[in-house]
Amino acid sequence: MTRVRERLARWIERRLPQPRLRQGATGSPRRPVKRIIVFGRIPNPTFDYYLAARLEAPGMPPYEVADIRGRDTPALNADGAFVVLCRYASPSVLRWIESNAKHLSGVGLFLDDDIPAVVTGKDADFLYRLFLWYRALWPLRRLNRNLDIVWASTPHLASRLARVEAIILPPAPAKELWRGDGSDGDWHCQSNGDVLIGYHATGVHLEEHRFLRPIIAEVLRARPRARFEVFADRRAKAIWHGLDRVQIREPMPWAEYLADANTRRIDIMLVPLSPSHVNESRSPTKRIDAARYKAAGVFSESIAYGWSRDTEELRIPYAADAWREVILQLVDDDELRRRVAGAMHQTVLQMTTAADTGLEVLEGRQV
Known part of the structure; x- marks a missing residue:
């Protein structure tokens, strides 16, 4: 029975939405980056462990962080902005990206979990799986039209995202964290x-x-x-x-x-x-x-x-x-x-x- 369930889970997993780069994407920004905008459910450990200290590194463009949990996207300057989605997206963020696509320098997605495997696995409760579907998987159907880069937290996760040639981004927390x-x-x-x-x-x-x-x-x-x-x-x-x-x-x-x-x-x-x-x-x-x-x-x-x-x-x-x-x-x-x-x-x-x-x-x- 366990093997049957596992095979069924893998079959479903292969049919869940996956990240795909937009047509013509090169795995790099489309144009020079003036600023970086990070969207996510922030504060959270993913942002702090992987992105926060890197964004403060010498030579990086200025950045700002926007929490996606509100209904409306805050007023942001899209001109030359590179958007980084930290795991999740919301309908308002997707609308903002689509309406400003011509002005953006690019869109990237950072992942630190094999989300389809969590959704089809046996340990997560139903409400969390539903949340992952709504905030992490379903948005990919729209996000993929504008996606330029995908980062993954581990080599194994990157191998699961082979079609997008994900860049490996291991944890790098700030010392004060x-x-x-x-x-x-x-x-x-x-x-x-x-x-x-x-x-x-x-x-x-x-x-x-x-x-x-x-x-x-x-x-x-x-x-x-x-x-x-x-x-x-x-x-x-x-x-x-x-x-x-x-x-x-x-x-x-x-x-x-x-x-x-x-x-x-x-x-x-x-x-x-x-x-x-x-x-x-x-x-x-x-x-x-x-x-x-x-x-x-x-x-x-x-x-x-x-x-x-x-x-x-x-x-x-x-x-x-x-x-x-x-x-x-x-x-x-x-x-x-x-x-x-x-x-x-x-x-x-x-x-x-x-x-x-x-x-x-x-x-x-x-x-």
């Missing part, structure tokens, strides 16, 4: 001696919640000083009921999530990824979240986080025994947590330096 107070260290357990373990998931990781639940139950039984917090939506909450020393938190708006790390630390951050069609296109942005909390991250061996063991960063197979053993080691060993957090800190610092290149396809095209 994950270093909060500016410190480079201060990795420690809670002041009361407890060790806080966190799993901050979105609503499309139901399988990973189920995977972690028995592991965390054993860790909490074996280590009285361990505590656990989990971000869980309506469906995932039920998985975690009945465990002591577990705090179930509601997912919060992006700005609140950023502020949350300014007042506390998490000792161990868990980032499991089940082997799945959707997860093959994931990018390693959870490293950034873990670094913000100064946590020791534990990551699944995966396309997103790699398999190499030649580092202090912890990447382990998606197997319950392996995860239980590593979490127990981290709970017991303050120095190990410090080393693991420090190694991850250096990895995120390298990600940050990638922002210096800006959006290269636009950088040399300005007037």
Whole structure:
């Protein structure tokens, strides 16, 4: 039955709208770029992790950001503007692009998820799939008439967008986005001696919640000083009921999530990824979240986080025994947590330096 469902999902997925470049597009701006306009549901992590710091890079044209959640598009100067759509579009934005097409220097789309795979997958709830259809897939039927460039967050996602020859744009967060107070260290357990373990998931990781639940139950039984917090939506909450020393938190708006790390630390951050069609296109942005909390991250061996063991960063197979053993080691060993957090800190610092290149396809095209 599972294989039948998967084949059906792939069949539907192939028939969903996909990005296509307009006729005559060259994968570069049509004319010199005077300014950049970013449309999206902003603020959001996609803009902050991939675009914000790059737009501030030396040599980039001036830019402005427009939130698409209002009914009307704000007054914007289209003359020589290059439009970047951050995942989503709205009817008003599509109308604005179409009415100003002759004045624009081009239109680009940035994607950081395999959205057709999420829509046809089994973990996202119905309302989120409907939202993705309405804001990310259905608009492509109109957007493709004006689309010049597509950026993708990972090589695997770019391979799924082969027809548009997507440009790979890995995460490059501004340093202040994950270093909060500016410190480079201060990795420690809670002041009361407890060790806080966190799993901050979105609503499309139901399988990973189920995977972690028995592991965390054993860790909490074996280590009285361990505590656990989990971000869980309506469906995932039920998985975690009945465990002591577990705090179930509601997912919060992006700005609140950023502020949350300014007042506390998490000792161990868990980032499991089940082997799945959707997860093959994931990018390693959870490293950034873990670094913000100064946590020791534990990551699944995966396309997103790699398999190499030649580092202090912890990447382990998606197997319950392996995860239980590593979490127990981290709970017991303050120095190990410090080393693991420090190694991850250096990895995120390298990600940050990638922002210096800006959006290269636009950088040399300005007037």
